[in-house]
Amino acid sequence: MDRQRVDVVRHFSRTVTQRVGALDDSFLARDRPLAQSRLLWEIGLAGAEVAVLRTRLDLDAGYLSRLLRALEGAGLVTVGSADGDGRVRTARLTEAGRAEWHLLDRRSDELAWSMLAPLSDGQRDRLIAAMSEVQRLLMASLVTIDTCPPGDARARTCLRAYLGELNERFETGFDLDIDDEPDLVPPAGLFLVATLNTEAVGCGALRFSAGEPAEIKRLWVSRSVRGLGVGRRLLGELERRAAAAGADTVRLDTNGSLTEAIQLYRSAGYHEIPRYNTNPYAHHWFAKRVAGLS
Amino acid sequence: MDRQRVDVVRHFSRTVTQRVGALDDSFLARDRPLAQSRLLWEIGLAGAEVAVLRTRLDLDAGYLSRLLRALEGAGLVTVGSADGDGRVRTARLTEAGRAEWHLLDRRSDELAWSMLAPLSDGQRDRLIAAMSEVQRLLMASLVTIDTCPPGDARARTCLRAYLGELNERFETGFDLDIDDEPDLVPPAGLFLVATLNTEAVGCGALRFSAGEPAEIKRLWVSRSVRGLGVGRRLLGELERRAAAAGADTVRLDTNGSLTEAIQLYRSAGYHEIPRYNTNPYAHHWFAKRVAGLS
DNA sequence: CATGATTGCTGACTTTAGTCAGGTATCGCC
DNA sequence: GGCGATACCTGACTAAAGTCAGCAATCATG
Incomplete structure (x- = not known):
């Protein structure tokens, strides 16, 4: 284990994760619980099967069901049976849900931009390149x-x-x-x-x-x-x-x-x-x- | 706003934050609530004033007080009056708390190393360099x-x-x-x-x-x-x-x-x-x- | 030494997150 | 058409997180 390199990673995790991570959750923060926002976000404009959502968000089946009921109650989501299998259910955004999704999308854009805006053009390029590199290499290390x-x-x-x-x-x-x-x-x-x-x-x-x-x-x-x-x-x-x-x-x-x-x-x-x-x-x-x- | 760059930032936030962030919390996960672990970690070997902890962790005064009582109850922390101002109180780790802190420190090291271990030496260098760059530039954008x-x-x-x-x-x-x-x-x-x-x-x-x-x-x-x-x-x-x-x-x-x-x-x-x-x-x-x- | 501000503590709450044990409808298959 | 498996739902729960108002000790200051 290499002390110097590990320190860089720890410092990176601490600062970048805390800062970017906090922002990243905050873009979902509205007047509803975070879990609901995350779910709404994950359903997306195209809709998604409940089972897919369950694995993607790693949620308990009962908990997820309850979250869906809550979003349904708020008029943001409808859950209907899919075509083929009558057991499989698909969650779709209503018109209001779609509007909400777009709002979150915009906020996510703004958040990303807020990190780039104060930088010079050259710095932006360097940041983008470094982010891609970090992401690629972290992906490699997850294999x-x-x-x-x-x-x-x-x-x-x-x-x-x-x-x-x-x-x-x-x-x-x-x-x-x-x-x-x-x-x-x-x-x-x-x-x-x-x-x-x-x-x-x-x-x-x-x-x-x-x-x-x-x-x-x-x-x-x-x-x-x-x-x-x-x-x-x-x-x-x-x-x-x-x-x-x-x-x-x-x-x-x-x-x-x-x-x-x-x-x-x-x-x-x-x-x-x-x-x-x-x-x-x-x-x-x-x-x-x-x-x-x- | 530059679509392409914003997409890179969003993708970065999503993947890196989720993954590194999740790990970053997990190193604190022990048999006690996360908030307590975070607090213990933040107190550190040198101890810290309660007011400092409150701003650093951005906690409600009452909640923080309760967390400190819990750690005190577990024999990990003592809270005593500081020298000068009798209202200001300072939290310090006990011997057991210090041991616990070192354990967390070791786990944090291991976690950082787990991101580097699967990579080749050249990849490690590139990851470290890219992480430093991201951190520096994000710091710049926070000014x-x-x-x-x-x-x-x-x-x-x-x-x-x-x-x-x-x-x-x-x-x-x-x-x-x-x-x-x-x-x-x-x-x-x-x-x-x-x-x-x-x-x-x-x-x-x-x-x-x-x-x-x-x-x-x-x-x-x-x-x-x-x-x-x-x-x-x-x-x-x-x-x-x-x-x-x-x-x-x-x-x-x-x-x-x-x-x-x-x-x-x-x-x-x-x-x-x-x-x-x-x-x-x-x-x-x-x-x-x-x-x-x- | 009276006064108002600061600092931290306590009690009483709410909300959110998450778990677990049934239950019901549906499907594939013999 | 009966059987086990699958996919989801419901009820009943617990723990953690977080909020708020009020209180007590201490301090700085006139």
């Missing part, structure tokens, strides 16, 4: 990596996206059913997913074969978090796990069109090796020594 | 500028600091009583202070003389906010007010040792003019046309 069975919903989401992307990028197209996948579970292998806020944003797998190097497969990162180092983290984690499982070396194959991946492998210390399999889609083969990695 | 009578406490703080600094920087020293100051109040002149969070961090004055250009005096910015554009804002505001009062031109004199100030004047469009007064401390004289400034 967690852990194992997951390859049959899991998150894994399947990743694999579907991965295969779709290969199919789109390979000149020859690509055709493989993800259910053909041999079981990537211990002891034959393992499967990692990278998760951001419950959303799966990346994956990677290892396959072990007795007497041979461990093989890295299915390394993929969602476009939404590309450039945040998630691929490198996945790769590193796969290497560590391969080493922990007793492998001296890991190897992998890749298609020539996946240039970022190839660059990643090279910069992570992989060296090109001769063809070791008959994969018709592979153009390059790489390996790296991982023995002793912790 | 407000308004008129204030020169006899006011804030004005006198500024003038004292200003004169102290001149005395320190001029080769010949500087000697002037701030009470010698002719009244810088309308219609003869005016006095501006820049304020950050109730702290005076800069000042500037105008003096009007019939038939002559308005004169800028006492432009000063506290070291704590130097480099944030406060001087330039003060100068601009003085020019606008001079123009509003009917002046065509403003002028000023300055000592050769005040190099940043001279640079500021030049870059703000001032041009050097011949000596127009007999100020023994002045080496340079500047003027700028302000007619038509809004």
Whole structure:
């Protein structure tokens, strides 16, 4: 732990959070409870299903129901059944609710502007750039990596996206059913997913074969978090796990069109090796020594 | 108002504030109410006067008193009379309270570190730099500028600091009583202070003389906010007010040792003019046309 | 030493937030 | 058409947060 850096983060949290955060709540503060305002805000102009609101705001079902009744009572919201499923209910803003939403929207704008207004144009640019940077990097640091069975919903989401992307990028197209996948579970292998806020944003797998190097497969990162180092983290984690499982070396194959991946492998210390399999889609083969990695 | 920039700020507030803010409160969450933890944290190892706590946390006097009783009951805090004023009371942490504070401090460290840990070293550097930048610029945007009578406490703080600094920087020293100051109040002149969070961090004055250009005096910015554009804002505001009062031109004199100030004047469009007064401390004289400034 | 201001404390309240245990309507499915 | 699961609602509760008015001690000042 690095004292100096931690102090900057703590100072940042303290000042920025207190100040911006206080303002950020205050833009919702009207003559009604904060929870009601937040809910109204979250329903939005397009309306929203009650279940979605519940997860987004992380509220107790009963509490949320009561809040909706209160907004209904104030004439700001109507809750009606959705088309398909009669159990699912959808909250929509009334005309008055819509007006209220627009008012909050305007106040939010004003608040944001109040932070920019006193600055010179150059300072505004710098502030905007720094805010984007902080946000991107905090997003990166919220990505967690852990194992997951390859049959899991998150894994399947990743694999579907991965295969779709290969199919789109390979000149020859690509055709493989993800259910053909041999079981990537211990002891034959393992499967990692990278998760951001419950959303799966990346994956990677290892396959072990007795007497041979461990093989890295299915390394993929969602476009939404590309450039945040998630691929490198996945790769590193796969290497560590391969080493922990007793492998001296890991190897992998890749298609020539996946240039970022190839660059990643090279910069992570992989060296090109001769063809070791008959994969018709592979153009390059790489390996790296991982023995002793912790 | 600039749509694109405002959107970045709003997005920043939303994501960063929600996430960092939520964490920031969570580090205080123990088995006691949040308000108590916050109070204990704010009292700190050095102790704090009750009135100071009240303003810092912005709490109702009665509520604060009750919170202190609760912490006292838990054996974490003692509240005793201060030395001088028998009405003023000072809260101090007991041994147990101190231990609790250290625990919170450690948790805050861990939380800060949890944002850095998943990142690469280069990313950490970039995040730290961006956080500092956001904080500095938000601080800059919190500085407000308004008129204030020169006899006011804030004005006198500024003038004292200003004169102290001149005395320190001029080769010949500087000697002037701030009470010698002719009244810088309308219609003869005016006095501006820049304020950050109730702290005076800069000042500037105008003096009007019939038939002559308005004169800028006492432009000063506290070291704590130097480099944030406060001087330039003060100068601009003085020019606008001079123009509003009917002046065509403003002028000023300055000592050769005040190099940043001279640079500021030049870059703000001032041009050097011949000596127009007999100020023994002045080496340079500047003027700028302000007619038509809004 | 009387007076008004300041500082903090106490009691009596209200509102908000949040939890938990049922209950009812609906759906998918055999 | 019966069954378990799903999606939401209602009633009954608790704890925390916050407000307000009045009170007691202390201070500065004439």
